[in-house]
Amino acid sequence: MEILGIAAIRGGPVVSEPWKADWLRRIPAVNLIISCQELQEANQRYGHDRLVSAVQRHCHYLRTQILSAAHVEQIRPDDFAIKTICQHIVRILAEEIQPRLRPVINATGIILHTNLGRAPLAQEAIVAVEEVAKGYANLELDLETGKRGKRYDHLQELLCRITGAEDGLVVNNNAAAVLLVLSALARGRQVIVSRGELVEIGGGFRIPDVLEQSGAQLIEVGTTNKTRISDYEKAITPETAILLKVHPSNYRIIGFTESVNREDLVRLGRERGIPIVEDLGSGLLNGYDTSGVFFDEPTVQQVVRNGVDVVTFSGDKLLGGPQGGLIVGRRDLIAQIARHPLTRALRVDKLTLAALEATLQLYLHPDRVCEKVPIHRFINRKPDMISRQGQSFVDALQQSQAEITVQLLPSTSQIGGGALPEVELPSWSVVLTPKEGSAQTFAESLRQGRIPVMGRIQGEALWLDMRTLSTEEVAELGKLIIEAISKFKSSERGGSP
Numbered sequence: 341m342e343i344l345g346i347a348a349i350r351g352g353p354v355v356s357e358p359w360k361a362d363w364l365r366r367i368p369a370v371n372l373i374i375s376c377q378e379l380q381e382a383n384q385r386y387g388h389d390r391l392v393s394a395v396q397r398h399c400h401y402l403r404t405q406i407l408s409a410a411h412v413e414q415i416r417p418d419d420f421a422i423k424t425i426c427q428h429i430v431r432i433l434a435e436e437i438q439p440r441l442r443p444v445i446n447a448t449g450i451i452l453h454t455n456l457g458r459a460p461l462a463q464e465a466i467v468a469v470e471e472v473a474k475g476y477a478n479l480e481l482d483l484e485t486g487k488r489g490k491r492y493d494h495l496q497e498l499l500c501r502i503t504g505a506e507d508g509l510v511v512n513n514n515a516a517a518v519l520l521v522l523s524a525l526a527r528g529r530q531v532i533v534s535r536g537e538l539v540e541i542g543g544g545f546r547i548p549d550v551l552e553q554s555g556a557q558l559i560e561v562g563t564t565n566k567t568r569i570s571d572y573e574k575a576i577t578p579e580t581a582i583l584l585k586v587h588p589s590n591y592r593i594i595g596f597t598e599s600v601n602r603e604d605l606v607r608l609g610r611e612r613g614i615p616i617v618e619d620l621g622s623g624l625l626n627g628y629d630t631s632g633v634f635f636d637e638p639t640v641q642q643v644v645r646n647g648v649d650v651v652t653f654s655g656d657k658l659l660g661g662p663q664g665g666l667i668v669g670r671r672d673l674i675a676q677i678a679r680h681p682l683t684r685a686l687r688v689d690k691l692t693l694a695a696l697e698a699t700l701q702l703y704l705h706p707d708r709v710c711e712k713v714p715i716h717r718f719i720n721r722k723p724d725m726i727s728r729q730g731q732s733f734v735d736a737l738q739q740s741q742a743e744i745t746v747q748l749l750p751s752t753s754q755i756g757g758g759a760l761p762e763v764e765l766p767s768w769s770v771v772l773t774p775k776e777g778s779a780q781t782f783a784e785s786l787r788q789g790r791i792p793v794m795g796r797i798q799g800e801a802l803w804l805d806m807r808t809l810s811t812e813e814v815a816e817l818g819k820l821i822i823e824a825i826s827k828f829k830s831s832e833r834g835g836s837p
């Protein structure tokens with residue numbers, strides 16, 4: 341490592357300032373650092389190679405600090421003390437073994453946040469996943485006959501019972517479900533879609549592109565704001581394979597609009613012998629209406645009852661389960677879809693099936709869904725309950741913090757995940773305003789903490805919506821904020837490695 345030090349002097353920028361050369365010499369040798377008593381435990385835990393690599397990187401960091409400093413005053417002598425160096429190494433190593441994918445506290449107020457993994461699972465689903473994860477399972481085995489079974493059979497009956505459909509199938513996600521349905525039913529033929537429904541859902545899912553991938557030809561009808569049943573009628577040819585209806589999700593056209601209602605489309609399809617396929621997106625099951633939230637959203641059951649032949653929807657949006665793409669509908673069509681080779685490529689694993697089965701079972705008791713399925717619990721939380729939780733928390737924080745103003749203010753949560761963008765749920769947020777420095781920097785400290793916390797910056801403050809926080813998370817959040825404040829204070833003083 342001495343060699344690297346010299347290389348930095350020789351090969352890198354010429355060190356003309358004597359104080360720089362002097363500080364470069366003060367970086368301890370790698371071997372000396374490694375043999376420190378303070379690092380022996382790290383040596384045991386992480387292994388020699390990892391330790392050496394961390395020490396080398398930290399020495400490199402120190403050298404860069406010296407070489408890029410404009411004045412000798414920018415050098416912090418303490419950073420070069422062997423004790424401080426050892427502390428940094430221990431921290432670097434501890435951070436390195438942290439999984440890259442880890443739990444985050446969602447205080448954004450968006451209940452189904454795609455970037456934060458959408459729906460947290462119900463306790464029942466977590467238990468089911470654990471049970472099948474730790475051993476073998478009858479994934480493709482019929483326990484009655486002892487013969488080979490189909491992995492989809494486990495869910496089929498439950499799906500039919502809940503949705504009222506004749507048959508059902510599950511694939512990797514709803515995007516996959518749409519692609520599969522179109523590939524199996526419309527490849528080389530035509531699919532009629534209203535121009536008002538040619539949407540992009542986010543994450544690069546665009547209906548026209550998916551149609552192209554499936555090998556079907558898109559026939560657009562109507563205009564962006566108005567499509568009538570006669571538009572579909574005129575577009576039907578012997579080549580028409582499907583009439584496709586797409587839920588516009590996070591997009592709404594308001595004002596001078598007209599769209600074809602499902603019943604009329606189904607009637608037309610029946611008359612001409614053409615199946616209706618609907619991509620329902622979020623897929624609300626059992627629209628409880630205690631809060632009136634879901635007022636306008638059709639349930640999967642309603643869509644099936646309306647006579648739509650094939651319906652697709654997500655497992656991790658309003659259903660509140662794991663990622664998955666559910667396909668329900670007419671028996672002959674589901675069989676045709678299941679036979680398509682893509683079904684094999686898009687198949688789900690035993691963990692998804694376990695979580696989905698356990699989540700769907702909760703829907704057999706509709707009156708308990710709001711209590712058992714986390715996202716529905718969050719959607720239904722009453723503002724005064726959220727406020728009570730926030731207030732006790734704010735009181736505790738206020739007393740101890742001089743650097744940050746802490747308030748509890750009314751805010752609005754959203755359902756998210758492309759579902760019901762117009763629904764605003766009244767909520768309460770803990771609002772943190774740094775007295776010095778920016779809310780952005782403070783948000784960063786909180787995001788990079790022991791458990792990352794995600795909030796929303798609004799003006800000069802960081803808003804933490806309390807709606808989706810569990811009691812344990814609220815308890816943890818207080819500590820995380822205090823930790824972030826102390827990190828924030830030191831970063832305001834000029835950063836640390």
Ligand SMILES: *Cc1c(COP(=O)(O)O)cnc(C)c1O
Pocket residue numbers: 513514515516518541545586587588589619620621622653654655656664665757758
């Ligand atoms: C969300 C959504 C999709 C994509 O579903 P994933 O499960 O994320 O693949 C497709 N169509 C609609 C209408 C959606 O809302």
